[in-house]
Amino acid sequence: MTVPFVLAVPSKGRLQENTEAFFTRAGLALAKPRGARDYRGTLTGLDNVEIAYLSASEIASQLARGMVHLGVTGEDLLRESIPDADKRVLLIDSLGFGSANVVVAVPQAWIDVRTMADLDDVTTGFRAQHNRRMRVATKYINLTRNFFAAHGVVDYRIVESAGATEGAPAVGTAEMIVDITTTGATLAANGLKVLDDGVILRSQANLVASRDADWSAEARETARVILDHIAARARASQYREVRTRFTGCNEALLNEAHNRFGVVAPFGGPTSSGMLTLHCPPMHLYALGSFLREHGADTVSIASLDYVLDRENPLFARLETFLRQ
Ligand SMILES: Nc1ncnc2c1ncn2[C@@H]1O[C@H](COP(=O)(O)OP(=O)(O)OP(=O)(O)O)[C@@H](O)[C@H]1O
Ligand SMILES: O=P(O)(O)OC[C@H]1O[C@H](OP(=O)(O)OP(=O)(O)O)[C@H](O)[C@@H]1O
Ligand SMILES: [Mg+2]
Known part of the structure; x- marks a missing residue:
């Protein structure tokens, strides 16, 4: 029995439609032969490929564990959930959708706090005065820790947030937040502002390969064919x-x-x-x-141009180099 090649795509949310459109444009049609509620699909023309429909965060963790070969998910989720992400996964290509910044945001009322250096002063002062540390509400715990450490900010405590993070300062469960923003509308509606040097990561959806997946010769050949379609489309759209x-x-x-x-x-x-x-x-x-x-x-x-098939396949070349390292 041959092990199927697994391609994970987002099952919902703003990444789903864009991902499907992306594969369709590349001439790879995703199909759900057992109906819309099925979370397993197929790739027309490639018999040994199984599509796994998963949430964007689940895709990041399945890639880390080698449970899927390729997946589409946000860079924010990869960097947050995979320690040493660049060793475990390869960001083969950014896809031009799902753009969002992970940012440090504080109440607009803090007029003297514009930078991470200002935040360092304020958090230290706060701890001295109140005998407790300022709280940062976020689901990006690792990104926050690394970024704050890089800026020498230590007098804070993370309050894990599962949703509606922007509301935390107003309801008093945290003083500031780290969250994702695209238009800035949610931050503004909650009276928050991004620090001038407070962009932790500029994220977008990526096509990602897992190092620990079962990269048999057959799996590599399947990846080559998939990436050849994608490269042909990318090359065509540039000219x-x-x-x-x-x-x-x-x-x-x-x-x-x-x-x-x-x-x-x-x-x-x-x-x-x-x-x-x-x-x-x-x-x-x-x-x-x-x-x-x-x-x-x-x-x-x-x-x-619809497709330009070149002898060179830069995407697959990148994958081969990564798997060899
Ligand atoms: N404005 C935005 N807000 C949130 N996520 C965005 C935005 N724009 C792009 N994204 C991307 O979509 C990802 C979130 O997708 P989604 O909410 O569907 O998945 P999830 O958070 O894993 O699932 P769940 O919300 O069920 O836990 C983000 O991590 C980010 O990469
Ligand atoms: O900067 P903006 O354009 O306002 O977008 C940012 C908001 O959008 C997302 O929430 P979403 O509505 O997707 O809910 P979620 O937390 O369940 O993902 C995200 O968590 C932010 O709250
Ligand atoms: Mg979400």
Whole structure:
């Protein structure tokens, strides 16, 4: 019996939809053959892959324990729940969604407290005056400890919070908080402000590999195929395809296009009839089109790319290096 390759994806919340869309764009359709309430799924076309639908925090701990091969979860959860995270898991690629900052926030009323150094003074003064330590409400216990230690802040105590952390100062269960914020609306609504140097981590969703999973030859091959799909899509979305034909095209012109517009010529220089295919970053398309016409092209067509399959697979290369270390 072959052991399935397990890919863990968020089962709910804001990460779920984005993760599904991400795999779909890469040409990997997640399916739930036994219905929407099933927490096991499949990846169309890859028979030995099992999708595990788990909460984002559960994905971080399953990756740490080697129970899943690949997973999508927030960097905040990985760094909080895995000591020495960079040894246990590989953040293969950040995915551009699920962005949130883990921050130190204090009441806006503390007008003289703007930095971690100010906080150090205040916590020390508080302890001397009240004979107890200031309380920090958070679920990010390890991130908080490390960050406060790095700033030399020691006169505090953590109060573990399971939710509605921003409310803690107002209800009097803590003086300040460490929590995640995206728009800042929840902090503002609770009369809190982020310290100027109080961003502990800029987090986003990542595609993550576990070191301790069963990386058999078959599992590696499955990872290669999955990451090949993802890399092909990523490569495609960084460029548009520009096609034109003109006889005056030469290497000097291509070099200039490369230097000025970041253009690459994936299939080499022009064909004998002068046909030229270029890949150009979206922001330079018009400038490139103008440049090509100035140098003799009559018509330039621009099209978006769905996938670009390269011999190189930078994502899988990263995984192989990590597993070898
Ligand atoms: N504004 C935000 N607030 C909270 N989490 C966000 C935000 N934006 C992105 N995220 C990401 O989503 C993760 C939380 O996802 P979610 O709440 O679904 O999972 P969970 O906290 O593990 O589950 P549960 O709430 O059931 O314990 C965060 O850790 C973070 O990586
Ligand atoms: O900066 P903002 O855009 O206001 O977002 C931040 C808030 O969003 C999240 O809570 P959520 O509503 O997801 O509840 P949860 O604690 O159950 O995850 C997070 O825990 C913050 O409280
Ligand atoms: Mg949550």
